[in-house]
Amino acid sequence: MIEIKKSPVDKITFRDKNFLIKRDDLLDDRFSGNKARKLHYFLNYDFNNFTKIISHGSAQSNAMYSLSHLAKLKGVGFEYYVDHVAAYLKQNPHGNYKYALKNGMKIMESSFPTKLKDEELFIPEGGHFVEAEFGIEVLADELKELDVDIFLPSGTGTTALYLQKHLKQNVYTCACVGGESYLKKQFYELEEDESVHPKILTLDKKYHFGKLYREFFEIWIELKKDTGIEFDLLYDPLGWLTLLRFQAQFKKEILYIHQGGLIGNESMLLRYKRRFSEDY
Numbered sequence: 001m002i003e004i005k006k007s008p009v010d011k012i013t014f015r016d017k018n019f020l021i022k023r024d025d026l027l028d029d030r031f032s033g034n035k036a037r038k039l040h041y042f043l044n045y046d047f048n049n050f051t052k053i054i055s056h057g058s059a060q061s062n063a064m065y066s067l068s069h070l071a072k073l074k075g076v077g078f079e080y081y082v083d084h085v086a087a088y089l090k091q092n093p094h095g096n097y098k099y100a101l102k103n104g105m106k107i108m109e110s111s112f113p114t115k116l117k118d119e120e121l122f123i124p125e126g127g128h129f130v131e132a133e134f135g136i137e138v139l140a141d142e143l144k145e146l147d148v149d150i151f152l153p154s155g156t157g158t159t160a161l162y163l164q165k166h167l168k169q170n171v172y173t174c175a176c177v178g179g180e181s182y183l184k185k186q187f188y189e190l191e192e193d194e195s196v197h198p199k200i201l202t203l204d205k206k207y208h209f210g211k212l213y214r215e216f217f218e219i220w221i222e223l224k225k226d227t228g229i230e231f232d233l234l235y236d237p238l239g240w241l242t243l244l245r246f247q248a249q250f251k252k253e254i255l256y257i258h259q260g261g262l263i264g265n266e267s268m269l270l271r272y273k274r275r276f277s278e279d280y
């Protein structure tokens with residue numbers, strides 16, 4: 001049995017307001033918090049009939065790293081398909097890419113196979129699949145007694161969706177990838193009943209996923225300095241900017257879900273320091 005322990009809830013003060021933080025970043029340092037939840041279903045799954053896991057996405061994805069760890073735990077291979085690995089990354093492996101290779105990931109620079117063999121287990125990009133519901137329901141159970149409004153930033157929206165499905169409290173989110181209409185579509189793919197979709201909050205300024213923004217780096221630094229907590233650099237800056245902008249709409253104390261992803265910070269920090277090094 002591989003178990004996932006319950007993660008703690010911390011109280012913080014940021015910009016003179018109190019927040020509760022669900023520390024899923026502390027769940028397991030080998031799984032990125034959020035992906036440990038999404039892959040929970042497979043932790044005690046019988047892999048006897050499988051020889052490898054197949055997935056695809058970007059070369060620095062948190063899901064990629066977590067899958068490499070799952071494959072290693074289960075003693076199966078892991079083949080990961082990417083469009084392209086940048087020359088710099090190949091020559092200087094770092095972040096999720098480096099640690100996934102260490103776990104035995106085989107990286108394939110081509111489109112992923114559409115026909116799979118019976119012994120190959122396919123996991124969709126970012127863990128956007130119904131099997132994720134299992135682990136996110138466990139997270140919902142840990143939160144259900146709290147009298148709070150819940151906020152978390154979304155990628156594929158899988159986590160926010162299944163949380164709202166299993167919680168009475170309001171779940172709010174923002175779209176870090178592809179904007180509000182993309183996120184709605186992602187919700188519908190997993191759940192037709194719109195009444196259990198989370199509420200999406202959207203800033204006026206459009207941000208592109210994975211791009212560097214000065215205000216992202218600044219709020220990340222401020223959070224670290226004032227709360228002592230390191231957040232992720234890809235999703236959390238937009239999460240916090242959105243949360244602070246719409247703060248007046250929340251009726252209850254806000255619980256923010258820290259979804260981990262700190263191994264990914266290694267590559268993001270390199271990029272941010274290269275870009276804004278003269279200022280920080």
Ligand SMILES: *Cc1c(COP(=O)(O)O)cnc(C)c1O
Nearest residue numbers: 062154155156157158159260261
């Ligand atoms: C994957 C991930 C997300 C997005 O989760 P979705 O379920 O795809 O919305 C957010 N934050 C971190 C740190 C992640 O690794």
